Amino acid sequence: MIQIKNNNLVQIKTCPDFGRNEKVKPARKFWIEPDFLYPLVKGLEIYRNVMSQSKKDLYVLVPNKGITKQLLEDCENDMEDKPKCEGFFSTYQDQLILRSTYSKRMTEHAPYFCISNVGSYTFAPFKVVWPEQPGNKSFRAAVITKGNDPISGQKVFVPDHKLFFVDFYDSEPAYYLCGLLNSSTVQAFIDSHNISIQVGNVFKHMNLPEFDADNKKHKELSALSEVAHNEDNKIKRQALLKTISKLGNSLL
Structure with a gap:
């Protein structure tokens, strides 16, 4: 659970069990500025409640808005005004520098705490997400919007790196x-091709009709999908999913 100080600092607790690097263990607590903190959605949570948003108390730090030279410079300048957050990152500087995504994908002068796969799309208010590896379950997708933020109330969800x-x-x-x-x-x-094709490239193998605001069936499908996301009753949600599937099939 995140705690809040009167000077708008939040206490976070690291989750080292999510990774494989033993050097970041054990879990530790830090007080930081919350500006870079975003609610996180992980793949398994989609399958626990297919059409509903994550309610877990998980967060991720996203310090940069993109990877252009200007945005990386902006990030470095922003960090100077956040000494607590900078102190958190410096604690794990040796591990952060060794990330393959940092050493192979970032520019030479990129701050060590920046993330490579970040852009305006990361902060879009609506995202359709699906897991990279469905495992032994059928493919499912969900829409994520906003989650709880300890200071501002709500922020956009940021998908885990295992989500497309x-x-x-x-x-x-x-x-x-x-x-x-x-x-x-x-x-x-x-489901029949998830071994031979990357699930992230599904649109290269399908020709899906683009949304048409003047098409009544398109609007109906959108509305039903939104209702399903807000339905907490499992039986009612499953009934909605069947209706959504039937309508979706008729449009393909």
């Missing part, structure tokens, strides 16, 4: 795409 996603700035096309991806036709296709 498509970013949207409007809700209707996001929920529409999610409905299509949860149709039995799409699920059967992906």
Whole structure:
């Protein structure tokens, strides 16, 4: 549980069990500025409640808004005003520098605490997400929007690195795409090919109809998908998923 100080600092606790680096163990607590803190969605949470958003108390630090030279410089300048956060990162500097995503994908002068796969898409208000490896479960997708933020109230969810996603700035096309991806036709296709194709490249192997705001069935599918995301009753949600699948199949 995140705690808050009167001077707007938040206490975080690291989750070393999520990684394989023994040098970051054991779990530790830090007081930091919350500016770079975002609610996190992990892949398994989608399958626990397919069409609903994460309610876990998990967060991720995203210090940079992108990887252009200017955005990396902005990030470094921003960090100077956040000594507690900088102290947290410096504690793990040796491990952060050794990241393959940092050493192979970032520019030579990138701050060691920056993340490589970050851009405007990371902070989009709506994201359709699906796990990189569905495992022994059928393919499922979900829309994530905003989660709890200890200071501001809400911030956009940031997907875990094991999730693929498509970013949207409007809700209707996001929920529409999610409905299509949860149709039995799409699920059967992906489930039968998830060994031979990367699940992240599903759109290279399918021709899905683009959202049309003037199409009543498209709007109906979007609306049903959004309702399903907000339905906590498992039986009612499963009934909605069946209706969504049937409607989605009719559009393919």
